[in-house]
Amino acid sequence: xxxxxxxxxxxxxxxxxxxxxxxxxxxxxxxxxxxxxxxxxxxxxxxxxxxxxxxxxxxxxxxxxxxxxxxxxxxxxxxxxxxxxxxxxxxxxxxxxxxxxxxxxxxxxxxxxxxxxxxxxxxxxxxxxxxxxxxxxxxxxxxxxxxxxxxxxxxxxxxxxxxxxxxxxxxxxxxxxxxxxxxxxxxxxxxxxxxxxxxxxxxxxxxxxxxxxxxxxxxxxxxxxxxxxxxxxxxxxxxxxxxxxxxxxxxxxxxxxxxxxxxxxxxxxxxxx
Amino acid sequence: xxxxxxxxxxxxxxxxxxxxxxxxxxxxxxxxxxxxxxxxxxxxxxxxxxxxxxxxxxxxxxxxxxxxxxxxxxxxxxxxxxxxxxxxxxxxxxxxxxxxxxxxxxxxxxxxxxxxxxxxxxxxxxxxxxxxxxxxxxxxxxxxxxxxxxxxxxxxxxxxxxxxxxxxxxxxxxxxxxxxxxxxxxxxxxxxxxxxxxxxxxxxxxxxxxxxxxxxxxxxxxxxxxxxxxxxxxxxxxxxxxxxxxxxxxxxxxxxxxxxxxxxxxxxxxxxx
Numbered sequence: 001x002x003x004x005x006x007x008x009x010x011x012x013x014x015x016x017x018x019x020x021x022x023x024x025x026x027x028x029x030x031x032x033x034x035x036x037x038x039x040x041x042x043x044x045x046x047x048x049x050x051x052x053x054x055x056x057x058x059x060x061x062x063x064x065x066x067x068x069x070x071x072x073x074x075x076x077x078x079x080x081x082x083x084x085x086x087x088x089x090x091x092x093x094x095x096x097x098x099x100x101x102x103x104x105x106x107x108x109x110x111x112x113x114x115x116x117x118x119x120x121x122x123x124x125x126x127x128x129x130x131x132x133x134x135x136x137x138x139x140x141x142x143x144x145x146x147x148x149x150x151x152x153x154x155x156x157x158x159x160x161x162x163x164x165x166x167x168x169x170x171x172x173x174x175x176x177x178x179x180x181x182x183x184x185x186x187x188x189x190x191x192x193x194x195x196x197x198x199x200x201x202x203x204x205x206x207x208x209x210x211x212x213x214x215x216x217x218x219x220x221x222x223x224x225x226x227x228x229x230x231x232x233x234x235x236x237x238x239x240x241x242x243x244x245x246x247x248x249x250x251x252x253x254x255x256x257x258x259x260x261x262x263x264x265x266x267x268x269x270x271x272x273x
Numbered sequence: 274x275x276x277x278x279x280x281x282x283x284x285x286x287x288x289x290x291x292x293x294x295x296x297x298x299x300x301x302x303x304x305x306x307x308x309x310x311x312x313x314x315x316x317x318x319x320x321x322x323x324x325x326x327x328x329x330x331x332x333x334x335x336x337x338x339x340x341x342x343x344x345x346x347x348x349x350x351x352x353x354x355x356x357x358x359x360x361x362x363x364x365x366x367x368x369x370x371x372x373x374x375x376x377x378x379x380x381x382x383x384x385x386x387x388x389x390x391x392x393x394x395x396x397x398x399x400x401x402x403x404x405x406x407x408x409x410x411x412x413x414x415x416x417x418x419x420x421x422x423x424x425x426x427x428x429x430x431x432x433x434x435x436x437x438x439x440x441x442x443x444x445x446x447x448x449x450x451x452x453x454x455x456x457x458x459x460x461x462x463x464x465x466x467x468x469x470x471x472x473x474x475x476x477x478x479x480x481x482x483x484x485x486x487x488x489x490x491x492x493x494x495x496x497x498x499x500x501x502x503x504x505x506x507x508x509x510x511x512x513x514x515x516x517x518x519x520x521x522x523x524x525x526x527x528x529x530x531x532x533x534x535x536x537x538x539x540x541x542x543x544x545x546x
Contacts, residue, residue: 156480183429183459184459248498248499254529254530255527255528256527258522
């Protein structure tokens with residue numbers, strides 16, 4: 001397989017757009033986030049990728065109806081169940097003309113384990129390179145970062161020897177760690193544990209029915225909840241490296257921003273505006 | 274009633290000790306927090322105050338056994354069901370010789386509404402003034418601050434017109450807002466909402482089986498979890514005053530510290546050490 005050389009790092013000049021959704025986005029009454037995706041892709045084609053879910057038919061049926069109602073003329077379905085399908089050059093040909101891709105929720109490891117370094121992935125990177133849009137919700141959002149959180153149910157401060165397990169994501173968005181269902185599932189401890197491991201990553205915790213739209217270096221919040229941005233670059237102390245087993249996480253001087261709809265954050269300078 | 278003039282502000286020279294417990298403290302295998310309380314009060318008397326709970330007999334029975342097992346020779350019970358009892362000078366006479374008081378959990382408004390500005394309160398303040406200890410868990414901990422959080426189940430970023438309801442606490446610990454069961458119930462949004470209303474208060478979120486021991490200006494963490502300290506004194510923007518109804522909270526540049534057992538925080542200078 002070719003090695004993609006142009007993922008879209010936050011802070012690059014990549015012209016594509018990422019829409020990273022915290023899960024449980026409103027689908028009926030005020031589907032603002034999905035409307036945003038629909039408006040951005042225009043007539044399409046928009047490819048709904050149901051790789052993460054165990055029930056791809058149901059997910060496809062639901063999102064097809066919604067995106068068509070929201071005005072996307074051409075909505076296509078791409079489901080990949082295993083690497084054999086992902087490696088088939090023909091199976092993902094539809095991505096070559098796509099203006100956007102939408103990843104449904106499910107299990108993020110299904111996405112990365114099946115699509116990593118395959119023609120599907122190469123075509124996603126190419127889509128972004130030509131100004132396309134990649135959106136994803138819940139697991140479909142978690143995969144966008146370089147490293148993704150794969151376990152820990154949140155809701156308790158992690159012990160230093162049980163800091164969240166992480167796995168390599170698709171790497172479409174670099175320099176960040178993204179967590180979903182954020183305030184709803186009490187994930188501040190787990191996000192801080194993730195960024196304490198290496199403060200070069202900014203932690204981005206996205207509430208349900210809330211998303212960040214990332215273009216070049218800039219992130220903008222849409223939806224009804226909030227986005228928590230945790231920046232440990234000026235942290236003066238943590239026990240992630242030295243702490244004894246079972247000891248709770250400690251970290252000093254994290255800068256925390258809570259951003260609601262319309263607020264923006266400059267990933268390059270790490271400043272809200 | 275006399276107006277107590279010597280509550281113990283964080284940052285004062287008050288010689289007393291507060292032990293503020295985030296709820297669900299370990300009671301059987303490694304009751305480190307309750308052992309700390311027991312060690313501090315020595316032979317006692319330690320007065321268990323069950324005012325907050327609907328089942329005072331059960332709470333008294335449990336804590337009496339524990340504190341006796343942990344070495345406190347004299348453990349007494351003070352239950353106040355209403356203001357009439359609280360206003361009875363004789364009913365709380367036992368507090369005059371007490372070395373410590375322990376407030377059980379329950380509903381914090383039962384404590385403040387029944388004890389506020391009564392001889393019970395005056396005697397609590399006097400106890401602290403002579404170097405005594407006041408401990409409390411869950412609701413019994415929430416009441417210690419000047420303002421206390423009384424509703425909101427956490428687990429979602431609050432809308433700006435639904436920021437947590439607060440009520441006046443006992444005011445034994447000033448300049449802070451305390452929240453309990455912190456990471457377990459996902460309360461970061463609600464704590465930030467509380468401090469955004471007036472950043473003169475430092476937000477202190479205490480995990481279960483975790484406590485802060487406050488002496489003079491210094492707070493020290495004990496127990497198995499972590500304490501989250503949110504300081505909005507350098508916050509550059511929030512929408513608490515101007516935000517439209519239904520809009521999610523936004524606030525920039527909160528400084529967040531996560532402290533585990535043994536870590537300390539200087540409330541006067543707002544620095545961990």
